[in-house]
Amino acid sequence: MQSNPKFIGIDTQYPTADGKRLTRLHLDGAASPLASAKALETICKLLPHYSNTHSYVHSSAQVSTKALEWAHQTVLKFVGADEKKYASVFSGAGTTAAINRVARGLHHARPERNIVLVSSMEHHANDLPHRQFGNQVIYLPLEGQGATSGTIDLSQLTQLCQQHADEINYIAVSSVSNVSGISNPIKTICQIAHKYDILVLIDAAQSVAHGPTELDHLNADFLVFSGHKVYTPMAPGVLIAKRKLLKNLSGQDLGGGSVSRVSFYDFELSDDETTREESGTPNIVGAIALAAVLHELMHYSLDGLSGLNAIKAKENALMLDLIDGLESINELTIYGDPELPRTGALAINHSQIDHGLLAAILNDYFAIAVRNECFCAHPYVSSLLKEELWQLDLSNIAEEQQESFINRKRGMVRVSLSLYNTPSDVIRLVDAIKRISSELDYYTQHYQADNDGVYSHVEYQLEWQKELGLDV
Ligand SMILES: Cc1ncc(COP(=O)(O)O)c(C=O)c1O
Numbered sequence: 181m182q183s184n185p186k187f188i189g190i191d192t193q194y195p196t197a198d199g200k201r202l203t204r205l206h207l208d209g210a211a212s213p214l215a216s217a218k219a220l221e222t223i224c225k226l227l228p229h230y231s232n233t234h235s236y237v238h239s240s241a242q243v244s245t246k247a248l249e250w251a252h253q254t255v256l257k258f259v260g261a262d263e264k265k266y267a268s269v270f271s272g273a274g275t276t277a278a279i280n281r282v283a284r285g286l287h288h289a290r291p292e293r294n295i296v297l298v299s300s301m302e303h304h305a306n307d308l309p310h311r312q313f314g315n316q317v318i319y320l321p322l323e324g325q326g327a328t329s330g331t332i333d334l335s336q337l338t339q340l341c342q343q344h345a346d347e348i349n350y351i352a353v354s355s356v357s358n359v360s361g362i363s364n365p366i367k368t369i370c371q372i373a374h375k376y377d378i379l380v381l382i383d384a385a386q387s388v389a390h391g392p393t394e395l396d397h398l399n400a401d402f403l404v405f406s407g408h409k410v411y412t413p414m415a416p417g418v419l420i421a422k423r424k425l426l427k428n429l430s431g432q433d434l435g436g437g438s439v440s441r442v443s444f445y446d447f448e449l450s451d452d453e454t455t456r457e458e459s460g461t462p463n464i465v466g467a468i469a470l471a472a473v474l475h476e477l478m479h480y481s482l483d484g485l486s487g488l489n490a491i492k493a494k495e496n497a498l499m500l501d502l503i504d505g506l507e508s509i510n511e512l513t514i515y516g517d518p519e520l521p522r523t524g525a526l527a528i529n530h531s532q533i534d535h536g537l538l539a540a541i542l543n544d545y546f547a548i549a550v551r552n553e554c555f556c557a558h559p560y561v562s563s564l565l566k567e568e569l570w571q572l573d574l575s576n577i578a579e580e581q582q583e584s585f586i587n588r589k590r591g592m593v594r595v596s597l598s599l600y601n602t603p604s605d606v607i608r609l610v611d612a613i614k615r616i617s618s619e620l621d622y623y624t625q626h627y628q629a630d631n632d633g634v635y636s637h638v639e640y641q642l643e644w645q646k647e648l649g650l651d652v
Contacts, residue, residue, distance in 0.1 A: 209598030274406035285429025361522030391492030
């Protein structure tokens, strides 16, 4: 019987600006959640056997090679992908590398189709790679307007697909937004796209850790995520692709490991879809650690539920607590359509203080870690903030200070929930924001902002070297 995951850093403490020492509350899992103890344990067990892969001769090479094969199978199982239909590839440091690989490959594979549809809520990683290769990117509008906008507008998507049927290469869309936590209707998007021979790339960086993926059912062509978003900081990125498509994607990195035959005149790539994609020495240790963590998550159990369904039920309940708690604070705005459920994260602003100041006070006085600014999703954040920014009253602000004033307002605070968070964490956050709201002057008087809107405490500064025991 396997026990539920434990996380490294759950008890980490930091000094606060008012002279206390508090256990840090990590509400920044959408950037990177804490590491699973299973990842570290697996690495420690693996390292005494450590050896390069691509060999079955000596015992250590057998361990590495077979464990890496198991890691490939495990990621497929984790996302509900049939091994006959889909292949998994470990690539680079995260989702970014995998998306660049698909963008490059699809451009080479279908050069006659140079339009890419990209949703208007994407992380830059699922936007900028598609702007290359002479592509014309058309941004998919969202339902609703501005601060309360929702998911991709399916009727506009259908219209665009009909209008440009033979020109659209693929649609790039995230399953869950890294800003608002809003989910897109992936299965329907795939059904619409496939009618027109348009392929679909899913950025699942923000969804895979929070519930079952069921890729077979979604029938997406490509799905990508980062190992570090699933409690394994040292892991590679993951690309899962339909085998028949992966084989047609030229433009991969070339080198050893991916080829079956090489002469001075030509070479042949391996027949195996995974092998041909993984030139060079893969991140063996990270991939195996990731698979061990995914295996552990698939065996998670709670209240009679198991695996990712149990995780989803637990996190959904916590998200509802979080929304209730934040809605009880009049000064807060929660961005995105209020009717839509949220997965993993949501973004807020406080009417009395800038996002940078709220995030800094939460950290410095309450040891609560949240993220602020635009979360590498500038166009989406700007569109959620559009009315607010337009309505800013600049009449009393000197012209030379107006830009930095606007910079301080351009952003949000993101609160994200992970498997290690509990109802008492939500209470701690809500109480802290209430306290800040009722004693604004006490907290804000110690801060100054730079031109980019970054606030810092005038006296308090964390000594990071001391935290790491480094003499530098
Ligand atoms: C939705 C989404 N896509 C892509 C990325 C980029 O991931 P990585 O930095 O691991 O490549 C992130 C990271 O925050 C993300 O949230």
